[in-house]
Amino acid sequence: MIQQYRYEEIKIEDIFHRTEEKTDVADTVAAIIEDVRKNKDEALFRYCRQFDGAELECLEVSEEERAAALWQVDHEFLDILREAAANIRAFHEKQKRQDFVVTEKDGVVLGQKIMPLDRAGVYVPGGTASYPSTVLMDTIPAKIAGVKEIIMTTPAKGGKVNPVILAAAEIAGVDRIFKIGGAQAVAALAYGTESVPKVDKIVGPGNAFVAEAKKQVFGRVSIDMIAGPSEILILADDTCDAEIVAADMLSQAEHDKMASAVLVTDSQRLADAVSAELERQIPLLPRAEIARASIDECGKIILAESMVQAVEISNEIAPEHLEICVDHPFAYLAQIRHAGSIFLGKQAPEALGDYFAGPNHTLPTSGTARFSSPLSVDDFIKKSSFTYYTADALREVGQKIVRFANEEGLQAHGRSVAVRLEKGGE
Amino acid sequence: MIQQYRYEEIKIEDIFHRTEEKTDVADTVAAIIEDVRKNKDEALFRYCRQFDGAELECLEVSEEERAAALWQVDHEFLDILREAAANIRAFHEKQKRQDFVVTEKDGVVLGQKIMPLDRAGVYVPGGTASYPSTVLMDTIPAKIAGVKEIIMTTPAKGGKVNPVILAAAEIAGVDRIFKIGGAQAVAALAYGTESVPKVDKIVGPGNAFVAEAKKQVFGRVSIDMIAGPSEILILADDTCDAEIVAADMLSQAEHDKMASAVLVTDSQRLADAVSAELERQIPLLPRAEIARASIDECGKIILAESMVQAVEISNEIAPEHLEICVDHPFAYLAQIRHAGSIFLGKQAPEALGDYFAGPNHTLPTSGTARFSSPLSVDDFIKKSSFTYYTADALREVGQKIVRFANEEGLQAHGRSVAVRLEKGGE
Numbered sequence: 001m002i003q004q005y006r007y008e009e010i011k012i013e014d015i016f017h018r019t020e021e022k023t024d025v026a027d028t029v030a031a032i033i034e035d036v037r038k039n040k041d042e043a044l045f046r047y048c049r050q051f052d053g054a055e056l057e058c059l060e061v062s063e064e065e066r067a068a069a070l071w072q073v074d075h076e077f078l079d080i081l082r083e084a085a086a087n088i089r090a091f092h093e094k095q096k097r098q099d100f101v102v103t104e105k106d107g108v109v110l111g112q113k114i115m116p117l118d119r120a121g122v123y124v125p126g127g128t129a130s131y132p133s134t135v136l137m138d139t140i141p142a143k144i145a146g147v148k149e150i151i152m153t154t155p156a157k158g159g160k161v162n163p164v165i166l167a168a169a170e171i172a173g174v175d176r177i178f179k180i181g182g183a184q185a186v187a188a189l190a191y192g193t194e195s196v197p198k199v200d201k202i203v204g205p206g207n208a209f210v211a212e213a214k215k216q217v218f219g220r221v222s223i224d225m226i227a228g229p230s231e232i233l234i235l236a237d238d239t240c241d242a243e244i245v246a247a248d249m250l251s252q253a254e255h256d257k258m259a260s261a262v263l264v265t266d267s268q269r270l271a272d273a274v275s276a277e278l279e280r281q282i283p284l285l286p287r288a289e290i291a292r293a294s295i296d297e298c299g300k301i302i303l304a305e306s307m308v309q310a311v312e313i314s315n316e317i318a319p320e321h322l323e324i325c326v327d328h329p330f331a332y333l334a335q336i337r338h339a340g341s342i343f344l345g346k347q348a349p350e351a352l353g354d355y356f357a358g359p360n361h362t363l364p365t366s367g368t369a370r371f372s373s374p375l376s377v378d379d380f381i382k383k384s385s386f387t388y389y390t391a392d393a394l395r396e397v398g399q400k401i402v403r404f405a406n407e408e409g410l411q412a413h414g415r416s417v418a419v420r421l422e423k424g425g426e
Numbered sequence: 427m428i429q430q431y432r433y434e435e436i437k438i439e440d441i442f443h444r445t446e447e448k449t450d451v452a453d454t455v456a457a458i459i460e461d462v463r464k465n466k467d468e469a470l471f472r473y474c475r476q477f478d479g480a481e482l483e484c485l486e487v488s489e490e491e492r493a494a495a496l497w498q499v500d501h502e503f504l505d506i507l508r509e510a511a512a513n514i515r516a517f518h519e520k521q522k523r524q525d526f527v528v529t530e531k532d533g534v535v536l537g538q539k540i541m542p543l544d545r546a547g548v549y550v551p552g553g554t555a556s557y558p559s560t561v562l563m564d565t566i567p568a569k570i571a572g573v574k575e576i577i578m579t580t581p582a583k584g585g586k587v588n589p590v591i592l593a594a595a596e597i598a599g600v601d602r603i604f605k606i607g608g609a610q611a612v613a614a615l616a617y618g619t620e621s622v623p624k625v626d627k628i629v630g631p632g633n634a635f636v637a638e639a640k641k642q643v644f645g646r647v648s649i650d651m652i653a654g655p656s657e658i659l660i661l662a663d664d665t666c667d668a669e670i671v672a673a674d675m676l677s678q679a680e681h682d683k684m685a686s687a688v689l690v691t692d693s694q695r696l697a698d699a700v701s702a703e704l705e706r707q708i709p710l711l712p713r714a715e716i717a718r719a720s721i722d723e724c725g726k727i728i729l730a731e732s733m734v735q736a737v738e739i740s741n742e743i744a745p746e747h748l749e750i751c752v753d754h755p756f757a758y759l760a761q762i763r764h765a766g767s768i769f770l771g772k773q774a775p776e777a778l779g780d781y782f783a784g785p786n787h788t789l790p791t792s793g794t795a796r797f798s799s800p801l802s803v804d805d806f807i808k809k810s811s812f813t814y815y816t817a818d819a820l821r822e823v824g825q826k827i828v829r830f831a832n833e834e835g836l837q838a839h840g841r842s843v844a845v846r847l848e849k850g851g852e
Contacts, residue, residue, distance in 0.1 A: 083826065352827060356830065357813045388771055411712050
């Protein structure tokens with residue numbers, strides 16, 4: 001049974017399940033990374049045998065396997081994947097940015113140039129479920145950014161990759177796919193092996209080993225984020241349908257036992273009704289056991305004094321997913337200061353965004369929406385600034401730079417300007 | 427004496443001094459962070475006594491101290507600081523971004539909203555030299571992003587902060603300044619104490635303790651980067667003046683013994699002349715000892731077969747600073763794929779950008795320009811996406827989302843859509 005609280009009764013940091021967990025896999029992961037750095041492909045083949053029971057001849061998924069996947073997946077679902085990909089593409093296209101140049105002073109040209117990363121790595125988990133949506137969400141922004149080569153890795157139990165994953169990769173535009181999972185996949189992407197090219201950034205979710213490996217290679221390559229358990233916060237007022245609100249909470253709760261679904265409402269009626277609806281709906285779910293644990297352990301209903309206070313609570317929590325279930329949701333948009341993805345109104349369940357609408361579903365968890373953003377085209381570009389001065393323009397300000405350099409005790413900095421002033425030049 | 431190499435003779439990874447250094451300060455830093463989390467201000471006062479010999483009554487720099495600083499600094503230099511700040515502001519203003527909205531389908535509104543961080547922390551090193559330029563470069567982009575409160579911390583030997591630093595903070599628009607340095611300052615910014623507010627992002631350079639502390643709090647707050655030793659790569663052809671090229675190399679070399687200055691040229695004449703010029707100029711520098719060590723240990727001249735090959739070498743190295751000293755530098759701009767800040771032509775020494783021109787001087791080092799960017803307004807914002815559907819719009823695609831959810835084995839995701847389709851609604 002879900003717990004109800006008044007705002008005063010609960011500490012913000014307790015609202016979501018956000019304990020900082022220490023994992024004890026750091027040493028194991030460090031050893032795997034070292035092994036892959038040193039032994040490269042040989043280590044990878046060995047891990048494939050050990051963890052995936054796969055006696056591979058080649059680490060890479062062949063052209064034939066990739067082509068075959070498109071025939072193995074049901075055509076109706078392929079069309080849905082294609083439509084979702086088109087929506088994701090259309091949204092992320094708007095994130096593309098332009099170089100700029102500033103020419104406001106005589107003889108001075110400044111600017112910023114935007115370039116794609118050369119290579120990105122996308123990790124796709126294996127395991128029981130397979131998530132083609134993640135393939136689309138993690139790959140398409142890279143593609144739009146103009147990344148030259150997108151490398152996917154995924155564990156292949158018995159040497160086989162789920163055709164749905166391969167089909168999604170095909171639709172998204174992945175260039176090469178390798179049958180490698182776990183920390184060894186991250187190590188291969190970060191350092192490169194005979195088969196696997198070294199990438200500049202690694203994105204994608206994974207288990208504790210994958211997350212720890214991403215942490216350990218961070219700095220050598222860029223990473224997207226270390227995601228915590230998934231979260232939804234639903235702001236709902238008295239006009240809401242309890243059955244719908246409960247269904248939305250359960251769509252989060254079924255993810256895993258650590259996932260959190262929190263309702264913040266000013267309506268005692270809705271709070272009670274949602275509580276009852278959760279009890280009614282949980283047994284109907286195939287993943288009832290997981291949902292039950294999540295709702296009982298991590299789920300919460302918080303009674304706010306008003307919807308104004310409810311919004312304040314949401315801003316303090318900075319949720320990954322935020323649903324604003326009210327009749328005039330756009331009235332709230334300006335007040336939301338921290339949230340990964342915002343679902344506006346009563347007809348926008350989170351699942352719409354998880355799969356289909358277009359915005360990314362890779363989102364900042366654990367309150368990091370205070371300073372992080374959904375995965376986007378920005379994650380796959382980098383910028384260079386540039387500066388051009390004519391001799392005349394430099395002459396005009398040169399002495400000031402010399403003075404500034406001397407003030408900081410760096411005379412050679414000053415000399416590099418002074419020597420030009422002395423010599424003149426074009 | 428600087429070493430000369432042909433391209434074939436040297437491994438790219440050896441060109442800059444980019445060893446991954448293990449520091450042994452991790453345990454010390456972890457203990458300091460734990461201490462500050464637990465004992466808060468009491469710990470901070472204690473560290474101020476211990477490290478700065480400062481018996482403080484208040485950790486914060488007072489209004490009076492801040493106002494007094496503007497009178498203590500030479501007026502001419504204040505004007506230079508103000509002019510530099512204006513240039514930095516003008517350039518970074520161009521980095522500001524707009525929210526966007528997509529209304530291409532009936533009943534569907536998607537968008538992305540951009541918001542400043544609530545609070546940013548700027549670390550400013552103390553020590554022998556003081557760097558007002560860093561105060562400007564790290565603060566102004568935050569200010570332009572719209573960060574509500576900018577908190578600066580800097581060690582205060584004997585309780586005094588260098589007036590030049592305070593003046594730069596005043597010009598840049600820092601809101602509050604604390605007399606705290608080292609790992610304890612980073613801990614205070616990340617966790618908050620009675621006096622120091624918790625921030626969302628910490629930027630700024632520092633010694634090994636500060637760098638390690640930033641690493642350790644990363645995830646809880648955002649950080650800018652862990653900077654390695656500074657680097658410059660100069661592409662110069664036979665038309666260049668050796669005295670100028672050598673002066674530019676030395677402006678990098680004087681930073682510290684680990685700093686690297688590398689010349690890549692297709693001209694044997696220039697290579698030899700620069701080599702001789704370095705020997706002539708080093709003894710003239712106040713920081714000759716540092717420059718000598720840097721040039722001899724980390725400096726290099728690489729002879730390329732052509733300027734085309736020289737550009738390739740630069741792209742492989744992905745330098746922090748790149749000077750393109752040729753007569754038609756804009757002809758090279760499109761070919762540069764990885765570089766933090768690019769200085770175009772013979773009249774744009776790096777020092778121009780370090781202090782004055784406008785682009786940021788906080789730049790990706792150690793080859794991270796492959797995937798990282800100069801500090802910018804982007805570092806102080808985060809984005810939220812939003813999704814609105816009408817009931818009609820949801821009805822049109824609802825079954826596809828249900829199918830997608832079922833395909834991923836997440837039936838409660840599907841139910842959250844299905845229950846809306848069943849109920850209809852506005």
